Amino acid sequence: xxxxxxxxxxxxxxxxxxxxxxxxxxxxxxxxxxxxxxxxxxxxxxxxxxxxxxxxxxxxxxxxxxxxxxxxxxxxxxxxxxxxxxx
Numbered sequence: 251x252x253x254x255x256x257x258x259x260x261x262x263x264x265x266x267x268x269x270x271x272x273x274x275x276x277x278x279x280x281x282x283x284x285x286x287x288x289x290x291x292x293x294x295x296x297x298x299x300x301x302x303x304x305x306x307x308x309x310x311x312x313x314x315x316x317x318x319x320x321x322x323x324x325x326x327x328x329x330x331x332x333x334x335x336x337x
Contacts, residue, residue, distance in 0.1 A: 251270065255288065255292070255297075255298065255310075255313060256271070256288075256309075256313045256317065257312075257313075257316045258315045259288060259291045259292055260316075260320070261286070262291035262292075263291050264287060264291075266287075266298060267287040267288075267291075268320075269286055270284060271284070271320065271321070272317075272320055272321045273321075273323070274317075275317050275318045275320075275321035275322075276318075277314075277317065278308065278309055278314060279306050279307065279308050279309065280306060280307040280308075280309060281304035281306060282304060282306055284307075285298070285301055285305055285306060285307040286305070288307065293325050
């Protein structure tokens with residue numbers, strides 16, 4: 251399936267996307283808008299494996315753990331310093 255990507259792209263994501271992820275730490279499939287933000291951050295549309303025909307991205311267990319750790323590191327509405335969370 252897909253490999254963990256969020257930790258590598260976290261600092262490249264726009265603050266709204268980071269905020270969405272921190273507000274939704276239990277997500278297992280990213281919606282199209284968030285997947286598009288990951289594509290922009292990666293710089294390559296072919297870099298994301300596992301994007302379905304609806305443009306959604308199922309998360310690996312490692313990515314799910316990373317989102318939960320970022321959400322726990324700082325409450326929603328407060329920025330997370332780069333490198334603050336580590337899965």
